[in-house]
Amino acid sequence: xxxxxxxxxxxxxxxxxxxxxxxxxxxxxxxxxxxxxxxxxxxxxxxxxxxxxxxxxxxxxxxxxxxxxxxxxxxxxxxxxxxxxxxxxxxxxxxxxxxxxxxxxxxxxxxxxxxxxxxxxxxxxxxxxxxxxxxxxxxxxxxxxxxxxxxxxxxxxxxxxxxxxxxxxxxxxxxxxxxxxxxxxxxxxxxxxxxxxxxxxxxxxxxxxxxxxxxxxxxxxxxxxxxxxxxxxxxxxxxxxxxxxxxxxxxxxxxxxxxxxxxxxxxxxxxxxxxxxxxxxxxxxxxxxxxxxxxxxxxxxxxxxxxxxxxxxxxxxxxxxxxxxxxxxxxxxxxxxxxxxxxxxxxxxxxxxxxxxxxxxxxxxxxxxxxxxxxxxxxxxxxxxxxxxxxxxxxxxxxxxxxxxxxxxxxxxxxxxxxxxxxxxxxxxxxxxxxxxxxxxxxxxxxxxxxxxxxxxxxxxxxxxxxxxxxxxxxxx
Numbered sequence: 001x002x003x004x005x006x007x008x009x010x011x012x013x014x015x016x017x018x019x020x021x022x023x024x025x026x027x028x029x030x031x032x033x034x035x036x037x038x039x040x041x042x043x044x045x046x047x048x049x050x051x052x053x054x055x056x057x058x059x060x061x062x063x064x065x066x067x068x069x070x071x072x073x074x075x076x077x078x079x080x081x082x083x084x085x086x087x088x089x090x091x092x093x094x095x096x097x098x099x100x101x102x103x104x105x106x107x108x109x110x111x112x113x114x115x116x117x118x119x120x121x122x123x124x125x126x127x128x129x130x131x132x133x134x135x136x137x138x139x140x141x142x143x144x145x146x147x148x149x150x151x152x153x154x155x156x157x158x159x160x161x162x163x164x165x166x167x168x169x170x171x172x173x174x175x176x177x178x179x180x181x182x183x184x185x186x187x188x189x190x191x192x193x194x195x196x197x198x199x200x201x202x203x204x205x206x207x208x209x210x211x212x213x214x215x216x217x218x219x220x221x222x223x224x225x226x227x228x229x230x231x232x233x234x235x236x237x238x239x240x241x242x243x244x245x246x247x248x249x250x251x252x253x254x255x256x257x258x259x260x261x262x263x264x265x266x267x268x269x270x271x272x273x274x275x276x277x278x279x280x281x282x283x284x285x286x287x288x289x290x291x292x293x294x295x296x297x298x299x300x301x302x303x304x305x306x307x308x309x310x311x312x313x314x315x316x317x318x319x320x321x322x323x324x325x326x327x328x329x330x331x332x333x334x335x336x337x338x339x340x341x342x343x344x345x346x347x348x349x350x351x352x353x354x355x356x357x358x359x360x361x362x363x364x365x366x367x368x369x370x371x372x373x374x375x376x377x378x379x380x381x382x383x384x385x386x387x388x389x390x391x392x393x394x395x396x397x398x399x400x401x402x403x404x405x406x407x408x409x410x411x412x413x414x415x416x417x418x419x420x421x422x423x424x425x426x427x428x429x430x431x432x433x434x435x436x437x438x439x440x441x442x443x444x445x446x447x448x449x450x451x452x453x454x455x456x457x458x459x460x461x462x463x464x465x466x467x468x469x470x471x472x473x474x475x476x477x
Contacts, residue, residue, distance in 0.1 A: 001044040002471060003253045004206055011041070016260055020187050027184040031158045034261065038163035042127070045167075049125040052090065057160045059086055060135035061153055064142045068149040080143045084136065091132050094125055099328030127167035129325060133292060134160050138174045140296055147174055155181050162263070164254040168247070168472060170268040170288035177263070185262030195259030197444040200456045202252030208463045209430055210245030211470045213238045216423060221389055224399045228408035232399060236382040239389045241427055244273065246473045247286070271438045273381070273431075274359060276373040278342040279352035281381060289325070293318050304347060315347055316340045326388075331396060335387040342380055358439065 001007045015037045023033040043050045063083040070076035101117035108115040138159075141147045150156040158181045165172055220227055220235030227235070251268035258265045272284035282290050298318045304311050316337070323336020346352035359374075361367040383400070390396035437443035444452045 001041055003250065003257075004203060004470070004472075007044070011037075012257065012260075019261055024187075027182065028154065030185060030261075031154050031181055034163070035154065035158050035161060038158070038161040038166060041163040042161065042166055045126045046123070049128075052125055052128070053131060053161060056087065056090065056131060056135055057157050058153075059083060060139050060160070061150070061156045064139055064149040064156075065151065067139065067142050076143065080139060083139045087132050087136055091128060093120070094122060094128060096328045103330075130169050130171055131160055131166060133171045133289075137171070137292065137296060141174060147178075150174070150178060152182070162258075164257040165265055168250050168254075169286075170251060170254065170266045171292050172266060172288070176266060180263050188262065191259050191262065194442050194445065195256040197449060197453055198252050198256030198259065198442050200256075200453050200460070201443050202249040202254075202256060203460050204456050205245040205249030205252065206472070207460050208245075208426070210242050210249055210473075212423060212426070212463060213242035213245065214470065216420070217242050217389070221399070224395070224402060227402070227406075228410060229403045229406040230409040230411065232403045232406070235399075236386050237427075238423075240273070240378070240382045240385050241430070243385065243388070243473055244269075245430075250472045271434055273378055274374055274435065274438060275377050276355040276359070276370060277346055277351075277377055278339065278380065279346045280355040281377055282339070282343070289322065293322055297321060308348070311347055312344065315344055319343065330393055331387050331390055334393055334396070335384050338384045338387065342384070 001011060015033070019030060019033055023029040039050060039053075042053060060083055063079045066079040067076050067083075070079065098119045101119055105115040105117040138147075138150075138156075142149050150159070155178065159172070159174060159178050162172075162177070162181075217235055217238035220231055220238065224232060224235065248269040255265050255267070266288050268286060268288050270284040270287065272281050275281035275284055298314055301314045301317060302310050303314060306314075319336040319340035320333060321336070323332040323334070323339075326332045326335075343352065346354075359370060361370060386399055387393070387396040390399060433443065444456060
């Protein structure tokens, strides 16, 4: 079941009605309903993987209690590592086993040895990377005594399986979400209204921006050998807006849906394409994942407090692991490596936290420098996105090589494809709207919010329908 599908358009109002008018007596009934709804939501993909979600939930619930109760450090470590290894084991088997098996076979073949790897004929359980990280952060926080273990299984189950964030985040923390599910929620019309507006804006990003850009990006990437330099540059830009509209659109819908039930989720995007350097970009893009790796990997490794080589090592580890988290393909690893290379000069010069404040533009030279730095950062990001989008490293290299060697900047693709100029105009309008709303959490708010919402709905219906929906990119991760 997708957020942009007819099934969800029916599912959400039913759950909303039951939640506030039937199961609204106590916190326990509210949570029980949301768990049932979440399990149904998840089983719509493949009901068999529901057992994996339940097992993962029970594992971390039980080991968390055992860690807290442990009378010795050895006992606490045993339950801690049991949870970590089992969680990562499931993730490794379902997501990475075939990748490692094929890669090892190719390595043996390169030195003249034959190998026939045994591959698993299984599909990737949707959302496994996200709910695994929910559980890992919970267990790690208990082990380091940052939080207490949760003894109410229903409350903990809802924290892990809450359907708005279940399949593509944001990656929640127990410190943020668990306290909310442990108290009864009261209906707030204004919060629900904001949630509806955020859902609408998320659908605008997904249906109008992401899905439309996908058509053009796919056409260029799939036929890059026949495209000229300008067309290939356009392809990278189209994909940049496709993945942003797709993933930030999902996050907006998730946050909006959650507001309908009186729960607040972590913000996952903060206008990342207006970043002035790569460090700022990663503070604004997929915030819940970036902060997760910072808190549970980068800082435990020593962060940037050690010597020069420790700083370099930790920077590359966090970006490589982040890239590998996205998928079992060397293209994601290279994408992470490129971003580490981008980030390293800022870290070594202690300038990675220079751009912490909001952007203020005036008619002066400093503002011109800011705009150029934003354009430069966006260009670097688009270059890295080529590896993220390409099927193989070779394809990505050839794609970039052809941009340089083609030396043809005519409007080849624009002239051959229908509505190409209109698409570019749409992107420009979207960027201007985003710029105007960059200090807002919900863009459809303030004056004439109802009119803006109606116009947005009309635009969504013009660009797509609930019966012709496209899957969100991050569902594959």
